[in-house]
Amino acid sequence: MGHKTSSPIEKFSSRLAFVMAAVGAAVGLGNVWKFPYMAGENGGAAFVMVYLLGLVVISAPIFVAEVVIGRRGAASPPEALSKQAVEHGRSRHWRIPGLFGLVAALLVMSFYSVVAGWTLDYMVSGASGQFTNLDAAGAESQFATLQASVPRLLFWQGGFILMSLAIVALGVRAGIERAVTIMTPALGLLLIALVVYALIEGAMAEAVTYLFAPDFSKLTPKMVMAALGQAFFTLSVGIGGVMMFGAYLPNNTSIFQASLLVIAADTAVALLAGLAIFPIVFANGLDPSGGPGLLFVTLPIAFAGMPFGGLLGTLFFFFLLLAALTSAISLYEPTAAWFSERGMGRMTGTLVAGIASWLLGLLTVFSFNIWADFHPLAFIPGFEDKTFFTLITTGIDTLVLPIGALLIAWFAGRVLSRQAVLDELGVKDGPLFKLWLFAIRRVTPVVVLALLVVNLV
Numbered sequence: 001m002g003h004k005t006s007s008p009i010e011k012f013s014s015r016l017a018f019v020m021a022a023v024g025a026a027v028g029l030g031n032v033w034k035f036p037y038m039a040g041e042n043g044g045a046a047f048v049m050v051y052l053l054g055l056v057v058i059s060a061p062i063f064v065a066e067v068v069i070g071r072r073g074a075a076s077p078p079e080a081l082s083k084q085a086v087e088h089g090r091s092r093h094w095r096i097p098g099l100f101g102l103v104a105a106l107l108v109m110s111f112y113s114v115v116a117g118w119t120l121d122y123m124v125s126g127a128s129g130q131f132t133n134l135d136a137a138g139a140e141s142q143f144a145t146l147q148a149s150v151p152r153l154l155f156w157q158g159g160f161i162l163m164s165l166a167i168v169a170l171g172v173r174a175g176i177e178r179a180v181t182i183m184t185p186a187l188g189l190l191l192i193a194l195v196v197y198a199l200i201e202g203a204m205a206e207a208v209t210y211l212f213a214p215d216f217s218k219l220t221p222k223m224v225m226a227a228l229g230q231a232f233f234t235l236s237v238g239i240g241g242v243m244m245f246g247a248y249l250p251n252n253t254s255i256f257q258a259s260l261l262v263i264a265a266d267t268a269v270a271l272l273a274g275l276a277i278f279p280i281v282f283a284n285g286l287d288p289s290g291g292p293g294l295l296f297v298t299l300p301i302a303f304a305g306m307p308f309g310g311l312l313g314t315l316f317f318f319f320l321l322l323a324a325l326t327s328a329i330s331l332y333e334p335t336a337a338w339f340s341e342r343g344m345g346r347m348t349g350t351l352v353a354g355i356a357s358w359l360l361g362l363l364t365v366f367s368f369n370i371w372a373d374f375h376p377l378a379f380i381p382g383f384e385d386k387t388f389f390t391l392i393t394t395g396i397d398t399l400v401l402p403i404g405a406l407l408i409a410w411f412a413g414r415v416l417s418r419q420a421v422l423d424e425l426g427v428k429d430g431p432l433f434k435l436w437l438f439a440i441r442r443v444t445p446v447v448v449l450a451l452l453v454v455n456l457v
């Protein structure tokens with residue numbers, strides 16, 4: 001991509017192309033499924049506050065850094081990093097963090113595909129009228145039945161991976177991303193409808209207190225790390241997830257402004273999801289720390305109580321599926337691009353990525369049934385009750401993404417020259433740039449390193 005024309009219309013459409021693609025990658029299961037259940041497991045508002053703070057102070061600056069690296073590099077993350085490192089007289093081994101990002105993306109995809117599979121299953125359930133006459137107990141047993149069926153989980157997970165692979169392999173990504181312009185607002189509207197429903201039928205006051213009145217006794221280094229991890233996850237930063245979108249942005253468009261749009265949209269969707277889910281949790285006596293099933297247990301109750309609930313529920317899970325698909329594409333794309341740069345074929349890369357993530361996904365599928373009581377790291381204190389699923393998701397949030405973010409911050413702040421970054425951002429060496437550089441050079445390393453150390457010892 002990367003049109004470099006100066007016509008205002010072209011500029012606008014290219015910025016829009018970037019915003020659409022990046023919103024597609026950013027908004028996904030992380031906002032609607034993961035954010036609410038993580039907030040619930042970590043005590044609510046204190047988690048939300050740290051998440052929002054981390055988003056503004058650390059994750060957003062890294063997002064900008066990834067766009068800069070991506071637009072300058074115009075290649076897969078390993079290639080983009082090594083090329084620019086060499087240009088700046090540094091080691092080409094900078095490609096290693098890029099490769100690490102490719103592997104991490106497949107690890108993310110392993111559980112992402114399983115949860116997207118749940119979404120597919122619920123879309124079909126909604127269409128076949130299963131969201132009628134559903135109470136809390138019914139919704140819980142519906143979710144438990146799905147989790148107990150390995151073949152059903154594998155079927156939907158496989159189906160989701162095939163859809164994502166087909167899109168990446170056939171190169172119809174642009175078309176899907178165009179659909180994002182309609183899909184994200186539609187998902188937002190349905191979430192608003194759910195919030196209105198929750199306002200009437202749910203325990204909204206309790207939910208607002210739970211989400212926004214922090215109990216600072218809940219602040220622990222582990223919780224802070226989890227909240228920061230979620231702030232990385234939701235913006236797709238830390239593993240090169242954003243780098244590939246840099247190329248969409250023409251050189252004369254403000255990276256700061258475009259990034260702000262993406263981050264605002266992403267945050268709005270997450271907060272709306274929280275405001276839709278928690279009033280239903282409290283009104284039905286459900287447990288806010290109920291874990292990864294939270295979305296799938298609460299929303300069907302809401303749909304069951306709404307006019308046209310079956311239709312709206314089906315649409316909701318369909319839009320969520322599209323949001324998950326655009327994120328999945330961005331998780332496969334770097335591997336596909338890297339294989340194709342090496343002359344090993346885009347198709348091969350896509351297939352390898354698909355198979356690897358499907359196989360790794362088995363660990364997640366089994367975590368909810370046959371291996372629900374298998375705790376592979378039980379011999380380490382603090383890990384006694386962690387399934388493979390919990391280990392993988394926590395490992396991504398609290399280890400992989402923070403380390404990735406650290407390396408990206410290091411690269412943008414200390415490998416690339418100040419002038420190179422200024423040119424790329426298209427800004428003067430003014431207060432905004434200085435603030436960004438301070439976040440990248442000082443805040444990120446200090447905070448992330450401190451949290452890593454405190455949490456590891």
Ligand code: PFF
Pocket residue numbers: 025026027028029030031105108233234235236237239240241242327328330331
């Ligand atoms: N940001 C996506 C979400 O919130 O659902 C998940 C994601 C996509 C993470 C791409 C990382 C990534 F590279």
